[in-house]
Amino acid sequence: MSKITRSTFLKQSLKTGAIVWLSPSLLTRAASTNYYRPEAELMQRLVAANDGVVEKLLATSFDKRDFNRKIGYDVALLTASYCHQQSRYYHDASLLLPIEKLTQHLLSAQAPDGTVNVGNLESPPDTAFIVEIVTPAAFVLQSENGNAVRLIRDNLKAFLVKTGDALTVGGLHTPNHRWVICAALARINALYPNRRYVARIEEWLAEGVFINADGNYPERSRIYSYVENTAFLSIGRLLNKPHLYAPVRKNLAATWYYMEPNGELVANDSRRQDQYVWKQQDPNSPLTILSYYLLYRYMAINDKSSTFAGIAKTIEQVKGFDERVLNRALIHFMEEPMLQKELPAAAAPETNFEKLFTQSHLLRIRRNDRTTTLFGGTDQPVMIASGRSSSPDFFGFRKGEALLKYMRLSTSFFSTGYFYSDGLKKVGNTWVLQKKLSVPYYQPIPKQLRKVDGDYTLSESIDGRFWNKMDFKNRPVSNVKVLDTTIFLTETNGSNELHFEVKGQAEVRITIELCFKEGGKLTGVAEGENGNNFLEEGMGTYQLGQDAITFGPGANNHKAITNLGGERYSTHFGNLQTEGMRVYITGVTPFKHKLVFS
Numbered sequence: 001m002s003k004i005t006r007s008t009f010l011k012q013s014l015k016t017g018a019i020v021w022l023s024p025s026l027l028t029r030a031a032s033t034n035y036y037r038p039e040a041e042l043m044q045r046l047v048a049a050n051d052g053v054v055e056k057l058l059a060t061s062f063d064k065r066d067f068n069r070k071i072g073y074d075v076a077l078l079t080a081s082y083c084h085q086q087s088r089y090y091h092d093a094s095l096l097l098p099i100e101k102l103t104q105h106l107l108s109a110q111a112p113d114g115t116v117n118v119g120n121l122e123s124p125p126d127t128a129f130i131v132e133i134v135t136p137a138a139f140v141l142q143s144e145n146g147n148a149v150r151l152i153r154d155n156l157k158a159f160l161v162k163t164g165d166a167l168t169v170g171g172l173h174t175p176n177h178r179w180v181i182c183a184a185l186a187r188i189n190a191l192y193p194n195r196r197y198v199a200r201i202e203e204w205l206a207e208g209v210f211i212n213a214d215g216n217y218p219e220r221s222r223i224y225s226y227v228e229n230t231a232f233l234s235i236g237r238l239l240n241k242p243h244l245y246a247p248v249r250k251n252l253a254a255t256w257y258y259m260e261p262n263g264e265l266v267a268n269d270s271r272r273q274d275q276y277v278w279k280q281q282d283p284n285s286p287l288t289i290l291s292y293y294l295l296y297r298y299m300a301i302n303d304k305s306s307t308f309a310g311i312a313k314t315i316e317q318v319k320g321f322d323e324r325v326l327n328r329a330l331i332h333f334m335e336e337p338m339l340q341k342e343l344p345a346a347a348a349p350e351t352n353f354e355k356l357f358t359q360s361h362l363l364r365i366r367r368n369d370r371t372t373t374l375f376g377g378t379d380q381p382v383m384i385a386s387g388r389s390s391s392p393d394f395f396g397f398r399k400g401e402a403l404l405k406y407m408r409l410s411t412s413f414f415s416t417g418y419f420y421s422d423g424l425k426k427v428g429n430t431w432v433l434q435k436k437l438s439v440p441y442y443q444p445i446p447k448q449l450r451k452v453d454g455d456y457t458l459s460e461s462i463d464g465r466f467w468n469k470m471d472f473k474n475r476p477v478s479n480v481k482v483l484d485t486t487i488f489l490t491e492t493n494g495s496n497e498l499h500f501e502v503k504g505q506a507e508v509r510i511t512i513e514l515c516f517k518e519g520g521k522l523t524g525v526a527e528g529e530n531g532n533n534f535l536e537e538g539m540g541t542y543q544l545g546q547d548a549i550t551f552g553p554g555a556n557n558h559k560a561i562t563n564l565g566g567e568r569y570s571t572h573f574g575n576l577q578t579e580g581m582r583v584y585i586t587g588v589t590p591f592k593h594k595l596v597f598s
Contacts, residue, residue, distance in 0.1 A: 039340075039342055039343070042316075043086070043333065043340070044086070045322070045326050046326055046329060046330040046333060047081075047084055047086045047087050047330060049322060049326035049327045049330070050077060050080050050081055050084075050087070050326075050327065050328075050330040050331075051081055051087055051088055051089060052327070053077055053327050053328075054077055054078060054081045054089055054095070057074060057077060057078065057098075058094070058095075058098065062097075062098045062101040062102060063101065065102075065105055067105065067109040067116065067117070067118060068118055069118060069129065069130060069133060071102050071105050071106060071109075072106070072130050072133030072134045073133055073328065074098075074102055075099060075102045075103060075106075075133075075134050075137050076133060076134065076136055076137045076328070076331040077328070077330075077331070078095050078098055078099045078102075079099060079136075079137035079140055079141060079331060080137075080140070080330040080331040080334060081095065081330075082095045082096070082099070082144075083140050083141065083144060083334065084330065084334060093148070096148040096149065096152065097148075099137075099152050100148065100151055100152050100155065103152055103155035103156055103159065104155060106130070106134065106155070106156075106159045107155060107158060107159050110159065110162055110163070113165075113166050113170075114127070114162040114163050114164075114165050114166030114167075115127045115163075115166045115170065116130060118130065120173070124166055124167055124170025124171060124172060124177075124181060125170075125172045125173065125174075125177035125180055125181060127163055127166060127167070127170075127184075128163075128167060128177075128180045128181045128183070128184035128185075129180060129184075130163075131160065131163055131167075131184035131187060131188065132180070132183065132184060132187070132230070132234075134156065134159070134160070135160070135184075135187040135188070135191065136331045136332060136334075136335045137156070137331060138153070138156045138157075138160065138191055139190075139191065139335045140331065140334050140335055141153050141156070142191075157191075157192065160188050160191065160192065161188070161192055163184070163188065164185060164188040164189075164192070164194065164196075164197055167181050167184055167185050167188075167197075167200065168185070168196045168197060168199075168200045169200075174219065174224075174387070175210075175217065175218045175219055175224075176217070176219060176224040176227050176228050176231075178204045178207065179204075179209075179227075179228050179231035179232060179235070180227060180231050181200075181204065182200075182201045182204050182205065182231060182235050183230070183231035183232075183234040183235050185197040185198075185200055185201050186201060186234055186235050186238040186239055187234060187238065189238070190238050198239065201235065201239065205235075205241075209232070209244070209247055211247040211250055211251065212359045213358065213359055214254060214357040214358060214359040214360060215250040215251050215253055215254030215255075216251065216254060216269075216357070216359065216360065217247070217251065218271070219270070219271045219272050219387070220269050220270050220271050220272075220360055220389065221267070221270040221271060221272040221274050222255065222258060222265040222267055222270065222274060222287050223270075223272060223273075223274045223287060224272060225251050225255065226291050226292055226295070228247075228251070229247075229248045229251055229252065229292075229295050230295065232244040232245070232247060232248050233245065233248055233295070233298065233299075245299070245302075248295070248299065249299065249303070252292070252295060252296060252299060252308065252311075253307075254357070255289070255292060256311055256349060256350070257353065257355040257357075257364050257366075258364065259289050260371055260398055261351075261366075261368075261369045261371065261398070261400075262318070262319065262401070263288040263289045263290060263315070263318035263319065263320070264287065264288050264289075265287040265288060265289060266364070266373050266396065267287060267391075268362055268373060268375040268391050268393055268394075268396070269357065269360035269361070269362040269375060269377055269389055269391075270389065270391075271379070271386075271387050271388055271389045272386060272387070273386065274287055275389070275390065275391040276391070276576075276578065288318065288320065288324070289311075289314075289315050289318060290315060290318055290320055290321060290324045290325055291324075292315070293312060293315045293316070293321075293325050293329070294325075294329060294332055294339065296308045296309075296311045296312040296315065297312045297339060297343065298336070298338060298339060300312050300343055300344060301338055301339070301341050301343060301344065302338060304344050305344065306344055306345055306346055306347040307347055307349070309343040309344045309345065309346040309347070310346040310347045310348055310349045311349050312343060312346075313343065313346045314349055350366075351366055351368050352366060352367055352368060353365070353366050354491075356424075356426075359377075360377040360389070361375065361376040361377030361421070361423050361424040362374075362375050362377060362424075363375070363424060363431060365491050367493060367494035368494075369398075369399070369400050370397075370398060370399050370400075370494035371396075371397070371398045372395075372396070372397055372489075372491050372494075372496055373395065373396040373397070374394065374395055374424065374431055374433070374489055375391065375393065375394050375395075375421075375424070376394065376421035376422070376423050376424030376433045377389060377421075377423065377424065378390055378391065378392075378420040378421070380420075380422070381464045382420055382464070382568070384568055384569075392408045392410075392417075392418035392419065392420060392565075392576070393405075393406035393407070393408060394406075394407060394408070394409070394419065394421060394433060394487070395407035395487075395489070395496075395498065397496060397549065397597045399494070399547050399548070399549050400545070400546070400547030401544045401545045401546070401547045402516075402517075402520065402542060402543060402544045402545075402547035402548055402549045403516065403517040403544070404514060404515070404516055404517075404542070404549060404551075404597065405515045405516065405517055405578070405580055406514075406515050407512065407513065407514055407515075408512075408513045408515075408564070409485070409487070409500070409510065409511070409512050409513070410510075410511045410513065410564035410565070410566070411483060411485075411502070411508050411509065411510055411511070411589075412508055412509040412560065413437060413439070413481075413483045413505060413508045414439045414463070414465065414481070415465065415563070415566045415567040415570065416437055416439070416463065416465060416483075416566050416567070417563075417564065417565045417566015417567065417568060417569065418564065418565060418566060418576075419433075419435060419485055419487075420435060421433035421434060421435050421487070422434060422435050422436075429490055430488050430489065430490045431488070431489040431490075431491075432486065432487070432488055432489075433486070433487040433489075434484075434485065434486045434487075435484075435485050436482065436483070436484045436485075436504075437463070437482065437483045437484075437485075438463065438480050438481070438482050439463045439465075439480070439481045439482075439483075440462055440463070440477035440478065440479065440480045440481075441477065441478055441479040441480075442470065442472065442475045442476075442477055442478075443475055443476040443477065443478055444475075444476075445471060445474060445475050446474065446476075449471070449474050455469070456469050456470055456471040457469065457471045459471055459472050459473060460472065462477065465566075465567045465568075466567060466571075481504070481505050482504040482505060483502065483503075483504040483505050483508060483589070484502070484503050484504045485500075485501070485502045486500075486501045486502075487499070487500055487501075488501075494598075495596070495597065495598035496596070496597045496598075497594065497595075497596050497597075498594065498595045498596075498597075499592075499593075499594050500512070500591060500592065500593045500594075500595070501591070501592050502589050502590070502591040502592075503589060503590050503591075504589065505589060506588075506589055506590065507588055507589065508588060508589040509557075509558050509560055509586065509587075509588055510557075510586060510587045510588060510589065510591045511558075511560065511561055511564060511584060511585075511586050512584065512585040512586070512593075512595070513561070513564060513582060513583075513584055514535075514551070514582065514583040514584070514585070515577075515578065515580040515581070515582050516542045516544075516549075516580055516581040516582075516583070517544060517580060517581070518579050518580050518581060519544060520542050520543055520544035520581060521542070521543045521544075522540065522541070522542055522581055522583065523540065523541045523543075524538060524539055524540035524541055524552070525540050525554075525583055526556075528559065528561075528584075531581075531582070532561060532582050532584060533581070533582060533583045533584070534554070534556055534559065534583065534584050534585075534586070535551070535552055535553075535554030535555075535556075535583050535584070535585050536554050536555070536556035537553060537554045537555070537556070538552055538553055538554060539551065539552035539553060539554075540552050540554065540583065542581070542583075549597060549598070550596075550597070550598050551583075551595065551596065551597050551598075552595065552596065553594075553595075553596075554585050555585050555586060555587050555593055556585070556586055557586050557587045557588050558586050558587075558588070559584075559586065560586075561584050561586075564576075
């Protein structure tokens with residue numbers, strides 16, 4: 001059976017909306033043969049959408065399937081239509097053989113220790129993600145009868161119990177994996193109680209749950225905050241730990257301010273792969289608020305929150321709601337009666353705000369359909385690795401559908417590459433980004449530290465650009481060169497004025513890179529090679545649909561636009577460019593320039 005790479009696994013998760021949900025206890029499930037009356041129109045849409053997906057699914061083969069998360073989703077989809085009384089497939093026996101084959105695929109994919117290969121090899125956390133998907137079907141099927149259904153239930157039990165054995169001893173890689181494993185064990189325990197499951201959960205919970213003052217978990221990722229929120233609600237419900245709802249409330253309140261008017265979520269301050277994945281050309285890849293719908297809906301009803309109800313109602317109007325929520329959410333409404341209750345009175349979410357996330361130095365400004373993003377919180381020293389914030393995108397601007405994905409600034413100053421600010425502060429009505437770089441030359445190492453064989457410590461240079469066996473920290477320095485970059489932003493009613501000031505070493509090339517969303521039209525720019533454009537003077541315009549961004553004035557002193565990432569990337573032939581329409585503005589130090597976006 002073929003394997004799936006970690007990259008493909010994550011892309012599939014994004015395309016499917018990665019919707020998993022809470023599993024109620026057996027007591028709750030057994031008492032729910034008559035569900036709470038749902039909001040009628042929404043439930044009709046859920047059933048119709050699920051049936052539509054099932055109809056297409058039944059036209060495919062279930063005999064040979066590559067193992068991935070889709071198998072779990074397909075089990076849930078087929079089970080929902082089979083078990084829901086309003087479905088046109090209600091108790092349709094033609095669904096049972098496909099479900100049985102899919103559960104056999106789950107069993108055959110398990111390694112002897114109970115894990116599966118999906119992304120990582122024999123991975124406990126990735127196995128836990130599968131548990132989150134298939135347990136809703138296991139719960140719903142508890143009240144169904146018949147030999148064929150019993151065979152499916154037996155298959156699911158065998159898979160989940162063996163998985164439970166793996167998760168009680170298995171390890172993990174990242175912060176969110178702790179809670180995914182705990183949630184999976186809580187769900188398995190609700191079906192097949194075992195003290196070992198609860199003991200393992202308590203062991204992980206004893207490490208403590210961290211959420212900062214901004215409302216962000218350690219990874220500051222909208223992908224993984226969704227994962228953690230879902231896990232904490234599951235653990236809280238199933239093990240009677242309502243205190244775990246507190247970080248969920250805090251994170252959901254914060255997430256609204258990350259949302260663009262079209263539902264996309266910015267990720268400038270993330271420490272994970274969503275720093276970049278949302279900018280790719282694939283229309284399914286942008287991170288959106290859609291994945292959070294069930295979270296907001298559940299917490300709105302549970303807390304009687306008009307704020308969360310307003311956000312849930314807003315999400316229902318986001319493009320893609322049918323494809324990425326309705327098509328997969330029926331099983332969760334069936335397993336969780338709370339979701340079927342009517343939302344409380346909704347308060348219109350805030351759409352005119354200036355919100356600073358002080359912990360990550362991320363500024364979000366929204367003026368209805370216009371948004372401004374300013375970021376100055378890269379983790380220092382800059383390292384290109386998962387778990388570190390390393391995005392050089394310090395400014396973004398949206399006006400309706402017209403989108404400047406990002407602005408970057410790069411210099412030729414000793415190949416130090418992109419500008420990364422040392423934080424973000426406000427002076428009067430102006431926001432300030434600033435970074436001072438110092439690059440030394442090195443003197444002979446002191447006599448008492450010299451080695452006859454020349455075998456000095458492999459170490460990082462003082463400026464962080466490279467490593468060598470030079471024992472840099474113990475060497476005197478001289479001829480220190482300095483470059484001081486400051487960027488000032490003033491926002492007024494949805495328009496932005498940026499002032500750039502780069503001083504210190506003279507005759508350093510400055511390159512400002514603008515990347516607009518692909519598919520638009522640029523005017524006022526000079527076309528260069530390979531689809532690159534230069535705003536040499538005056539104002540430029542980018543238009544997408546009925547919306548347009550005017551930007552400028554331009555400047556053009558050089559056309560050196562390669563290796564902008566600096567030594568960190570160019571040494572390994574790397575490139576941080578993403579899909580989009582790029583425009584460059586260039587100059588040399590001492591450099592002063594003003595750019596206006598309106």
